[in-house]
Amino acid sequence: MDRVNKLASQKAVVIFSKNSCCMCHTIKTLFSELGVGANIHELDEDPKGSDMEKALAKMVGRNPPVPAVFIGGNWVGPTDKIMALHLSGKLVQLLREAGAIWL
Structure with a gap:
């Protein structure tokens, strides 16, 4: 879980994903x-991916846990939450606040 938290806070937007998803x-x-x-x-490309997937599942309370989107180091959600934020116009605001976009 420490690795997931560290990776999630390294950039304004972090996405944990699988190529097959x-x-x-x-x-x-x-x-x-x-x-x-x-x-x-x-x-699915990371040698420690299985461990990270288990940690993410515990952290976000979902299985499978991907996609898991972190903005500003905070877990924002899976696909349905991200799409709802986008359709409501709130996603862009979150991205601006996190410094991920400037427009």
Whole structure:
């Protein structure tokens, strides 16, 4: 869990993902189109990915835990929460506050 917390706070936006997850692809595409240079951790490519996935599941209370989006070091949510924030116009505000975008 320490590694997950450390990685989640290293950049304004951190996404824990898996290459095989279609919802992860959707979230990564959304942030890319918003101009966010997110730090993306592909759990299926990391030698410690399985341990991080277990820690994330405990941390966020979901299994599978991906995609897990952290903004400003805080867990914001999975796909449905991120999309709801985006559709309400609140995601861009969060990204500005975290210094992830400047527009």
